[in-house]
Amino acid sequence: MLTVRIIPCLDVRDGRVVKGVRFADLRDAGSPPELAAEYEGQGADEITLLDVSATPEGRSAAMRTVRLVRAVLSLPLTVGGGVRSASDAGALLEAGADKVGVNTAAVARPALVSEMASLFGRQCTVVAIDAHRLPAGGWEVVTLSGRERTGLDAVAWAAEVEERGAGEILLTSWDRDGTKQGYDLDLVRAIASSVDLPVIASGGAATAAHMAEAVRAGAGAVLAASIFHFAETTVADLKQELSALGVEVRT
Amino acid sequence: MTDVVVVETGTANLASVLAGLERAGARPRTCAGPLDVERADRVVVPGVGTLASAMDRLVSSGLAEPLRGRVLAGKPTLCVCLGLQVLAASSEESPGVAGLGVVAGTATRFASGVRIPQIGWNMVEPAAGSRLIEPGHAYFANSYKLDSIPQGWAGALADHGGPFVAALERGAVLACQFHPELSGRWGLDLLQRWLSLGHAPGGSGASARGGAPRTRTIPGRVRSGPRRPSRGKTRRRGAPC
16 A cells, blocks of 8 residues: 655755745745655655756756756655746656646646656656635636636646646645645645545645645545745654654654 | 666657666667667666556567567566566456466465555565665565565565565566665665676576675575575576476
8 A cells, every 4th residue: 555755845046955935935945856855864765856947957957956856865755847848847757857837838738648658658747736715616627826817626736737648646735835824725625536646735735734634535645845945844754743643754 | 788678568668667777877768679679788668557567568569479588598687566476477457368488377466354456665675696786775666466476586575465576586686576676765776776787598507797606694684475495596497388
């Protein structure tokens, strides 16, 4: 039986890890390879690296960062942020990513998901969905770090990307990101029950209890960033607490 | 330092496999052609994607036959993920496409009721005769798998909606459905055990050059699943299945 994965996420800008609230107000949080190695030592199951650079210089720095992290990391590495084409994805895989996440570009051109799946395999193809809760109910997919509304229903979009060859869904609640109020459990439940793909819950985690709730809602993995970077907790502590809460983790 | 050659079956996990081998102490290089596969001390076959795309690449680059030959001869060969399925006769994923056929059987898709692809860490339990695999968690990323360990092979099992083949071993050939290069310390230890394994000409019965053959107590919680009767270690399979 699969254990639940804990995935520290490194938001990287110009070669440094940063973290903000609702995708803004970024603070420096350290060196990517050092943090990745530290988290592997703590028992992390995977590392996700999101390039939040806004410039071409930042993009090439991200490629260097992937190489540096790959050299030290014996865990799966997912890289996303700014991937526009299958050749962008290929370059990241060549630099050492195991999986590539796409978001905005997939919404703009859904065939990108099928292209990546056929070129690199389904298990390399992660679709990141940033979902914004609507007052009237349901969730809308947002892109460009939350700046753009798409009109797409998040549940329908998840089903479509599964059909097109996605291997995994990285599901972020835009409303909860960085808030430490816990994952949007209704969102996790709605998506996880509508696809067979593994779902990674993201956005809002502060405690092991939040993570256990997301697992019960159907997530196979839980992603968090700020709680790890600012030493509020460690992966090892969280795993111990999760285990006590009845969640099976790798030790 | 032994010569470790990595066959390019596609883009996807080549960099990770090279980096993992380097962390394990090897100095791998990528494959330059069929002679490399025939003669290198050690050959690694990574692979992600479909059986059809991997076989297409192996056949068009002339590597399929030498690879088949070295697996049959039990020369040090490590196959990862799709690399394991390439050894099989066929896969439901690519109907009509022949694999190398050195392992009996067809790769089948995981049954419904579990998340597909299987992505994450699953418990690997060595089955009878395994020399290289220790019990532990390994990282998997697959939708297709072999259902049972074929005759003439040792190996290990894991469970995702039912038992499936996590690894196969024969001679100095190790084929892993999981990714040892992404399986943390446990995976690194396995890579190092394979790298220090000697090759006894003749296909089977190779012993670890780095030390005495390891003995292991099979854990009490061995799952029920396809099992093969234990066979003499000197048995040699002369023909593909």
